[in-house]
Amino acid sequence: MTVYSKIIGTGSYLPARRVGNDELAAELAAKGIETSDEWIVSRSGISARHYAAAGQNSSDLAVEAAHRALAMAGKSPAEIDMVIVASSTPDFQGSFPSTACIVQQKLGMLNGSAAFDVQAVCSGFVYALATADAFIKSGMHRTVLVIGAEVFSRILNFEDRTTCVLFGDGAGAVVLTASQEPGILASKLHADGTHADILSIPPNPAGSPASGGFLHMDGQAVFKLAVTVLEEVAVEVLAAAQMQACDVDWLIPHQANIRIMKSTAKKLGLPIERMVVTVHEHGNTSAASIPLALDLAVRDGRIKAGDNILMEGVGGGFTWGAILARM
Template structure:
């Protein structure tokens, strides 16, 4: 009997501090940085983003999203036998203990389930779901909680208007379970380390402090060009692996980084924009959280229905990219 991994619950969380483009522009103007709502929106499609409160870490956003996903799935925390957190902004700067272990503790899970983080930046959720899918199909785990959680506001240089206006904070989560019904139909992952410098935090830990810059650095034009090049290809690979075509796709959920990249991908795949879930306008780029945030929004408002095919894809620093085709 074929075993599939199936998404049975979704959840999301946005911190309460919502910042519009006009509000951000006013804050930047006080620092001598000029920008505007028009400048931001025409280049990215972003109108607003959310920032975590000072006392909120990635794990706090993660457990809020996870709790909503667990409730939809009808699962207790102690029924989860693996927790995977995708994040580039973990609770601990040295990356341990993992944010997944902290989430496990905060959810009150005492069943010694496996817990670990995945670092693939904006592709992190796609990578994490692919890992969960493999463990479930291998028969090693039954219920896996996958979370994308980010507090990118902590790593933004607010003297650099080309990056600080693009990112926001948030978390999204899914519960995958072993099923006899088709769920995750295919996954495809790629990376090219030769492009590591175009999107990175170049600082390193040395002597208990950060040596070099601890802020996000991005070559926007290079990222844009590479993203447009690889997203259509990896989406086609995922469709081919499932022996499906773009005509079989009910919804496209790209990483919510830039509306121009998203529209370009949909056009190359021959998908109408009406089939694309868009949250970048209100969330900004939330990195590993962006796909599950958009997925949960479309599930909860009724757009995504059981039995529909959802194509999810993303690109991120590393340089990483990947796609998932899932039947809901």
């Protein structure tokens, strides 16, 4: 009997503090940095983002999203036999334990389930979901909690208006379980380390790991590469599933820039109305962006049982990937 992995629950969480463009522009102006709502929206499509409170870490956001995903799935923490957290902003920057282990502890999971982090930046959730799918299909695990969680506000240089206006904090989660019904139909993952320098956190002057460093991004280089690889990997994953773009009910791309997202939809021949968009309200939440958008569309009724969902992301590394899933 063929074993599939299927998403049976979704959840998300955004920190309470919502920061609109006008508020952010005023804060930056106090530092002598000029920007405006029009400038930010015209370049990214972003109108607002959420920031975590002091002392609120990625694991805290992850736990809130996990509780909601578990509730939808009708599962208790004790029924989860693996936790995978995708994050570029772990609780312990450049160190350990993994955020997944902290989430496991905060959820009260005392069953000895496996727990580990995945680092693929904005592609992290796609990488984590593909990993969970492989573990379930192999028979090694049955029910996996997959989370993307970020507090990017902690690694932003608020004197660099080209990056600090783009990112926000949040978490999204799914419960993936073994099923006789097709769920994850295909996945494709890629990386090209020759582009490592276009999106990174350079070591601080002392040469230590990411701790204390700020995000650096070559926006034009990222844009150019993203629009190319997102189309290519979408075509690749559709071919692997023996499907065509017209079979896709909903496209959920990484929520980084509305221009990249619209370009991807256009190249695939998908109407904008079939793309889930949250970037205007969430900003770029890195590994959290796809599961945040997925949960929103599931809960507002757009995504229904049986729908085919194409999820794809690009991130520092340079990494990219796509997953085609049937809900």
